[in-house]
């Protein structure tokens with residue numbers, strides 16, 4: 024059974040004195056357990072609205088959303104769905120509630136009414152998983168942006184979700200903080216088998232996912248491996264999206280008649296392909 028499934032999901036925001044705004048126009052998407060999916064698309068295309076459907080913060084106005092087979096529209100499923108799917112938002116300051124790091128991480132498990140020993144264990148494990156154990160007695164407000172976001176992630180994983188949705192978690196961070204958070208996300212997926220859905224504007228981050236889904240105007244436009252999706256440089260640019268820099272460099276060199284593959288993602292792959300062409304010419 025898939026972790027998440029959207030079946031022809033439609034959604035509109037209702038307004039007081041205006042016509043409703045249709046935001047999702049028939050989304051079909053399956054996220055398998057243990058996978059790492061990046062969700063791309065320019066501002067306003069409906070990414071956050073879709074993400075909120077996956078932990079029952081919003082309910083579809085048409086179609087169905089299933090979380091481990093549970094229909095989010097059934098009221099009895101709201102609580103179990105929210106326990107299975109954790110959400111991390113863009114601004115860590117909006118997610119931190121306490122003045123001490125470990126108390127902050129304990130907040131969720133405490134609300135679950137777990138016994139103190141279990142809470143202690145979950146907090147320790149969650150802080151270790153985001154590599155923030157050394158800061159457990161610190162005040163979150165004195166941490167760097169990347170450290171704060173890792174504490175926010177610890178607070179979510181201390182709830183033991185099966186899946187974590189991250190809505191532009193690195194958008195407010197400096198490059199170092201972004202790297203820390205990204206390393207944490209990759210580790211949770213690879214080492215703990217957590218299902219990850221990452222909404223991001225950074226193509227280098229999306230390139231690390233197993234799968235890239237591109238949305239436009241409330242629909243899914245592309246769905247494939249990072250190589251398959253990013254190879255379509257012109258199509259993505261027409262949507263106002265970028266591609267990873269190595270992919271863009273190869274595309275620019277191809278325009279100058281240098282025969283390079285379209286589906287290279289990393290600087291290393293790009294360098295290896297260029298070296299190969301140079302050696303071909305020498306031979």
Ligand SMILES: Nc1ncnc2c1ncn2[C@@H]1O[C@H](COP(=O)(O)OP(=O)(O)O)[C@@H](O)[C@H]1O
Pocket residue numbers: 036044046064065066067068069070071072073
């Ligand atoms: N809470 C809300 N109430 C009304 N309209 C909203 C709300 N949230 C988002 N919208 C509108 O829905 C559209 C899609 O927004 P969103 O899902 O946030 O897109 P994205 O995350 O891709 O930028 C936008 O036009 C936005 O203005």
Ligand SMILES: [Mg+2]
Pocket residue numbers: 070071072190
């Ligand atoms: Mg958004």
